[in-house]
Amino acid sequence: MFRLIKKNDKARRGEFTTVHGSFQTPCFMNVGTSAAIKGGISSPDLKELKCQVELCNTYHLHLRPTDTVIKQMGGLHRFMNWDRPILTDSGGFQVFSLAKLRKIKEEGVFFNSHIDGKRIFIGPEQSMQIQSNLASTIAMAFDECVDNSVMNIPSDCPEDEKRRLIRKAHEYSRQSCERTTRWLIRCKDEMKRLNSLPDTINHDQLLFGINQGCTFEDLRIHHMEQIAQLDLDGYAVGGLAVGEPTEDMYRILDVVEPHMPAEKIRYLMGVGTPSNIIEAVARGIDLFDCVMPSRNARHATIFTWQGIMHITNRCYETDPLPIDPECSCPTCRNFTRAYVRHLFKSGEQLAGRLAVTHNLYFYNTLMEKIRTAIDNDSFDAFRKEYSEKLAKLIN
RNA sequence: GGGUAAGUAUGCAUAGCGGCGAGUGCAGCGGACUGUAAAUCCGUAACUUUGAAACACCGCAGGUUCGAGUCCUGCCUUACCCA
Numbered sequence: 001m002f003r004l005i006k007k008n009d010k011a012r013r014g015e016f017t018t019v020h021g022s023f024q025t026p027c028f029m030n031v032g033t034s035a036a037i038k039g040g041i042s043s044p045d046l047k048e049l050k051c052q053v054e055l056c057n058t059y060h061l062h063l064r065p066t067d068t069v070i071k072q073m074g075g076l077h078r079f080m081n082w083d084r085p086i087l088t089d090s091g092g093f094q095v096f097s098l099a100k101l102r103k104i105k106e107e108g109v110f111f112n113s114h115i116d117g118k119r120i121f122i123g124p125e126q127s128m129q130i131q132s133n134l135a136s137t138i139a140m141a142f143d144e145c146v147d148n149s150v151m152n153i154p155s156d157c158p159e160d161e162k163r164r165l166i167r168k169a170h171e172y173s174r175q176s177c178e179r180t181t182r183w184l185i186r187c188k189d190e191m192k193r194l195n196s197l198p199d200t201i202n203h204d205q206l207l208f209g210i211n212q213g214c215t216f217e218d219l220r221i222h223h224m225e226q227i228a229q230l231d232l233d234g235y236a237v238g239g240l241a242v243g244e245p246t247e248d249m250y251r252i253l254d255v256v257e258p259h260m261p262a263e264k265i266r267y268l269m270g271v272g273t274p275s276n277i278i279e280a281v282a283r284g285i286d287l288f289d290c291v292m293p294s295r296n297a298r299h300a301t302i303f304t305w306q307g308i309m310h311i312t313n314r315c316y317e318t319d320p321l322p323i324d325p326e327c328s329c330p331t332c333r334n335f336t337r338a339y340v341r342h343l344f345k346s347g348e349q350l351a352g353r354l355a356v357t358h359n360l361y362f363y364n365t366l367m368e369k370i371r372t373a374i375d376n377d378s379f380d381a382f383r384k385e386y387s388e389k390l391a392k393l394i395n
Numbered sequence: 396g397g398g399u400a401a402g403u404a405u406g407c408a409u410a411g412c413g414g415c416g417a418g419u420g421c422a423g424c425g426g427a428c429u430g431u432a433a434a435u436c437c438g439u440a441a442c443u444u445u446g447a448a449a450c451a452c453c454g455c456a457g458g459u460u461c462g463a464g465u466c467c468u469g470c471c472u473u474a475c476c477c478a
Contacts (some may be wrong), residue, residue, distance in 0.1 A: 029430095031431070032432080034431090039434075040434095047408045057431080087430095089430050090430090093431090096430090097430090098432070101432090115432080131441045145430080159426060210430090238430065239430095240429090241429045242429080243429095267430090268430095269429095270429055270430035271429060274405065280464075288430095289430060291431045292429050294431085295429090295434095296429095296433095297431070298433080299427085299428065299435065301426095301428075310426080312425095313425080314424070314425095343431050347434085349434075351434080356434095374444095386464085
């Protein structure tokens, strides 16, 4: 359960307690889609990197190794030897990201497996069943993430045509939101049923609902008001940072925040860059997740307290400094920029591992610093110092 | 001395078998990445220009042909083989 500890203006400092222990917010969840952090980071490594919560994915684990295998192995915690909280994403995002392979109906979504092309079906009940088998700490509701590109209207588009397209996108988003609400109610009922079954591994599995509504303020508010009545364990904002301008994301957060239950944890899904996170905390968000630190690390982009660094750039060829002199992660304690650059240039697997180690440590330390700043009533100063700085490319 | 094979943009490796204003891969350099179908993808690569063009001695020199990187002759270089 969520306990609000203190606030700096809208920025919140809290603690979320679960059967798998508690975690401090604001918190960044480290993404291990297929029950593994890509780049070769194991669960014991992850603890050293100050990770509080790991995120796994329903759709991916359902396909491989399948949720029944994981249930047989005692659930996700035992399977990957992680005893802290795990949040499972519902597969809703895959409805969006695997768009070419799917068909949406009222019952749920038909997919073609991206692995072998097999036809599969996931609806609210299936998603809850899978997540119950995975026995994660927190299950996400099965939602529909609307593609914000419906709002990408060419600037040379005639005014009346533009109005028509926006009306169309609004109507599409409205229907999608209503379906997401109906799915959420089914998720809640199904979770209640599953939690009470005798052979369920985690009888205390929590459920978070997801707000949708594209970049339409009225839809966002209306949807949030609807789902707030369902008294869920947490509330997420989904469907942002999927192609729309960053200002739109901040605008929607500003508009939705007053309608989110104050006593519940708030999760901004899939976000984001270090400065996105700082800005979202400033707008009342408690929980985050993003593939960016791990993916970018594998692609040789590294986050530092001075800004963003492309470690493969020539200027680091003989650089004897650690990646970030201010950092005390295992990579920075032991290796130089020149060495990490060399590993990337020669295609060594160690390159990705060292870079992911650093980036996750950086993100988890960022959250720690945000928490300390709120504790010390200095979040505003922290935001002013870092929000822009961390977004800059340094070379 | 004799023989065989090969010489293609900025480094390396290659495609080409009469219409080429010459393709590709690697390397180099730069960029992107937001609830992970991504250890991936994109750009760049003479000069002038800034967006429409224009542009490359395909080892060198000749020849055949409407047209040659491509066929013919000679030369140069490299590799290997035989003396």
